[in-house]
Amino acid sequence: MNSTVVSSPGKVLVAGGYLILDPAFSGVVVSTSSRFYTVVQPRTTAQPNTIQVRSPQFANATWNYSVSLDGERAVNALPENASQNKFVHLALKSAISLAAELKGVSAVSATLASGLDIGIVGDNDFYSQRAKLASLNLPRTLQSLSQIPPFCPTDGSLSNVHKTGLGSSAALITSLVSALLVHLEVIPKAAFAETEIPTEGRLLAHNLAQYVHCLAQGKVGSGFDVAAAVFGSHLYTRFSPAVLEALMNDDSASTTSLLPTVSPSNPGWDYRIEPFVLPPLVRIMLADVDAGSDTPSLVGKVLQWRKQDPDRARGLWTAIDQENQSLASNFAHLTKLHDKDPEVYGAAVKYLSTLQPVQWLANPWTPPEEVDITAAFFEAHRITQSIRTKMREMGELSGVPIEPTEQTDLLDACMSQAGVIGGGVPGAGGYDAVWLLLCDPVDCSPDQRPTERVERLWGEYSKLNVSPLSAIQSKERGTRIENLDEVPGLQAALST
């Protein structure tokens, strides 16, 4: 049997942090061009029913497992493994159990007859490249990032790697679970074709990945990161945790049937995915900012404040949600304006790229056909600024650094650059990252491109150490099937 290669993207929660935990609200999730890749191959010299998983970007990151399919099904980590990986282990267990349920034990045995070799790598963006750039004596620019080999080793172990917040565990679990389901013939490769309506196979992979991710994290979160890894950019409304309750509390999970819970026909999966993409000629730019924050502790404090001050919280969350929804409809409106007349839209974006947002509405000579486009871009700026103000207010009320002063200063400096539409702190906020939306015209000459202006600002910024990520928005619908030879550097990374 041939190899199976599946990739899943990372995410940025641009709007809807905290609110997304409540099904009454939704969040704007952008999936990234940065992906996790899982490569499943038969081994040639191994024992039957053995699985080796390798993460060549890390030290001590090979895990061997033995699978027993007769009687009680089990996937056991071998005692000689140098470390444990709960995420990987639970993904193997669950995908193999589901395959045995759906395809029968003998079919799974046949696929495992000579053992499996699984390689996992993540794009460099998932892990901070700050130290690497410094060691190569390279400035912190997009150009420098492109000089680092793909899937570069991190010179450390998984437990002390500096993550950038793109959601490594969700992208990893989703690509691993999906690759196993395809390799074990539970779902066909075609399930991951670009379809308007998600296929049954994609929905099944989503449900199983959500379950595994919750189990590995020991809690049922909103699940937007797994949803982005499966479906790509979208407006996300969470599922009720009740759907996973029974399995999460089940100590005998190895004997319990998974299908009734993870089946796409289980009405308990009440999450909603609404289509969403960034408007044309708009680029997202992400930065890894020094000093990470601890999402669970931020989340705990905000939720506690919400309980203690329910009226104020309700008012503020409703107001934030209105702006979040406006942002999504504003982007849809911009896309429509583009489709109506791409040329005029392109000219407007080129012009806006030369001015700070505060100047966008001030030009009395704006050509009449560009007035609506300019106004819509200014509205995107206004909304993102308003969301920031309200998120800061929530931070003050709950005593949590959602947008700490250091980040406020950095973001304000970005907002004063020509062609920057808006920005914020992704997800739960804190000190560790910022996102920006920039005008990204086809040609900006003779002016500098907004991306270049921002790179320069970040490079010279002395109050914080700011390093760009290379990610842009992924326009693909989330998880996809890959060809091993067509992903630059993948084959080489796996043979190290």
Ligand SMILES: Nc1ncnc2c1ncn2[C@@H]1O[C@H](COP(=O)(O)OP(=O)(O)O)[C@@H](O)[C@H]1O
């Ligand atoms: N490249 C990788 N190979 C194997 N496991 C990985 C890899 N990257 C992340 N993981 C798994 O994901 C876990 C990190 O999860 P978590 O702390 O929730 O991170 P995140 O916030 O990025 O989702 C690691 O402990 C490991 O089990």
Ligand SMILES: C[C@@](O)(CCOP(=O)(O)OP(=O)(O)O)CC(=O)O
């Ligand atoms: C607060 C949240 O709504 C969003 C947190 O988003 P982040 O993008 O900050 O998440 P992590 O990758 O887990 O750090 C909690 C949630 O939805 O799980």
